[in-house]
Amino acid sequence: MVPAVEVIRRPGSTPGSAPVAPSSATPSPTPRPTPRPTPVAPTPAPASPDAESAARETPVPPVPRTAPGVPPTPRPTGLTPTAPRPASPVAATGAPAPTPRPTTAPGAATAGPPAAPRPVAPSTGPTPGGFTPGAGARPSAPRAPGMGGPPRSGGPPGRFGPRPSTPRPPPTPEQILALATREHVPARIAKGELEGKMKARIWRKLHAEEAKRFDQVYELMGQTAGLSLGDAFGILQSGLTVAEFMARKERSQRKAAIKQARGQVDNALVADFLGAFIEQKTELSVVLAERSLLDTLLSEEAIAFTFERTGRLEKLQVVLIARRGDWERLMPTLDRDAKLTQKPAQVARQPDKRPYSDPRPFLPHIGQTVKLVLRNGITVEAPLLRVGRFDVLLGEPGHELFIPLHALLRFEAPPAPPEDEGDVDDLSVPDSELQG
Numbered sequence: 001m002v003p004a005v006e007v008i009r010r011p012g013s014t015p016g017s018a019p020v021a022p023s024s025a026t027p028s029p030t031p032r033p034t035p036r037p038t039p040v041a042p043t044p045a046p047a048s049p050d051a052e053s054a055a056r057e058t059p060v061p062p063v064p065r066t067a068p069g070v071p072p073t074p075r076p077t078g079l080t081p082t083a084p085r086p087a088s089p090v091a092a093t094g095a096p097a098p099t100p101r102p103t104t105a106p107g108a109a110t111a112g113p114p115a116a117p118r119p120v121a122p123s124t125g126p127t128p129g130g131f132t133p134g135a136g137a138r139p140s141a142p143r144a145p146g147m148g149g150p151p152r153s154g155g156p157p158g159r160f161g162p163r164p165s166t167p168r169p170p171p172t173p174e175q176i177l178a179l180a181t182r183e184h185v186p187a188r189i190a191k192g193e194l195e196g197k198m199k200a201r202i203w204r205k206l207h208a209e210e211a212k213r214f215d216q217v218y219e220l221m222g223q224t225a226g227l228s229l230g231d232a233f234g235i236l237q238s239g240l241t242v243a244e245f246m247a248r249k250e251r252s253q254r255k256a257a258i259k260q261a262r263g264q265v266d267n268a269l270v271a272d273f274l275g276a277f278i279e280q281k282t283e284l285s286v287v288l289a290e291r292s293l294l295d296t297l298l299s300e301e302a303i304a305f306t307f308e309r310t311g312r313l314e315k316l317q318v319v320l321i322a323r324r325g326d327w328e329r330l331m332p333t334l335d336r337d338a339k340l341t342q343k344p345a346q347v348a349r350q351p352d353k354r355p356y357s358d359p360r361p362f363l364p365h366i367g368q369t370v371k372l373v374l375r376n377g378i379t380v381e382a383p384l385l386r387v388g389r390f391d392v393l394l395g396e397p398g399h400e401l402f403i404p405l406h407a408l409l410r411f412e413a414p415p416a417p418p419e420d421e422g423d424v425d426d427l428s429v430p431d432s433e434l435q436g
Helices: 047-058 173-183 187-194 200-205 208-223 229-238 242-263 268-278 322-331 338-342 362-367 419-427 433-436
Strands: 283-287 290-298 305-306 310-312 320-325 368-375 378-387 393-397 401-404 408-412
Touching: 047 310, 173 187, 173 200, 187 200, 200 208, 208 229, 242 320, 268 290, 268 378, 268 393, 268 401, 320 322, 322 401, 362 378, 378 401
Parallel strands: none
Antiparallel strands: 283 290, 283 320, 290 305, 305 310, 320 401, 368 378, 368 408, 378 393, 393 401
8 A cells, every 4th residue: 555645735826916926035844744644535636615615514424334245224214213222332344434535725725624423323234143233122012812812831822832632541451452462462562552652563573583472372372262371471481282281380379379278377276286295395106107106396397397216207207196195095996997007198299289288178177076087097086176287186175186287188077067947937937927
């Protein structure tokens, strides 16, 4: 950029006046310091004095400054003036535009300082950053009646808002079973499809190996009537036939039923009876399948007895326990089965395979005279005193016989006495007939 240089000229002569002769007394002009170089517009041609005075009197409109690339916003005309808004500072986006500076013609008076430009109002157009200067949170106008009311939370306002949906009823077990059987899928997958979750066919594609097993299970269920889904899976996993698996299942159910039945019977009385033998050191006669022992009971365990001379003896080997004197008086009067005496019956290890494992059928006959046939052929007929979980007590108080349930082969109880039908008929006669 070339520095601007101000040229100082001598004043010219006014038309109609005499030329002024140069005088040596007139001092020569003093050179002025060179101003700071600023970009200026080209100097216009010298104008007449009248034009210069008119130009001074006419104000020059200020040039609005706008951001580069943004068109200027036209100013409204003919509108009601509003209150001025606080102007927000706008960062300058370009270099300041140069202000033209008029020059004086030769012979004209020196012009005064230029008029100060008016402040430029900030532009209301959008800025490059998306921020509109002077734009703040304005209060929204109240919604007119009939326009949808206040906005709803969670959706657009008015009639376009989400409508409450009716909840789907839960699927019934019949629907779940029907879908699971039709699609050959687990019940949980069928339930999920009915609830709007993953489809059964999608599950079969994602779990092809498990779906193949379900196909085999449902095929087996179709071949065997009344076979449940759990039983069909058990048959496939065990490799047994349907008959073998059902027999094993029945035994398992019997074991569970026997265990539950034993838990419903109180065993305190029988335990106290054996505890008295241990505490008093009573000499007992212990009858086994083929022989008898005379010994003293020391302790009782879950599956065995411990005697003083014999030592530990498994409970399954014991057939009967009584006091020595009671057994010696009772033994000659007992009946025996010759076949069982020569070859006693074996005791099964599994409770479900024994003739009597459930103590509940004996409870209604307490106090009655019952007949028991033991596995070594001895037949005992005496009143039933107590019933425990695993044993029964027969005889008279103070002369009891202790017999385990696993030693029984047959049990016979007296028939129940018939009801007196005559009394029932008399009670059924109306009161009016009795009075007549």
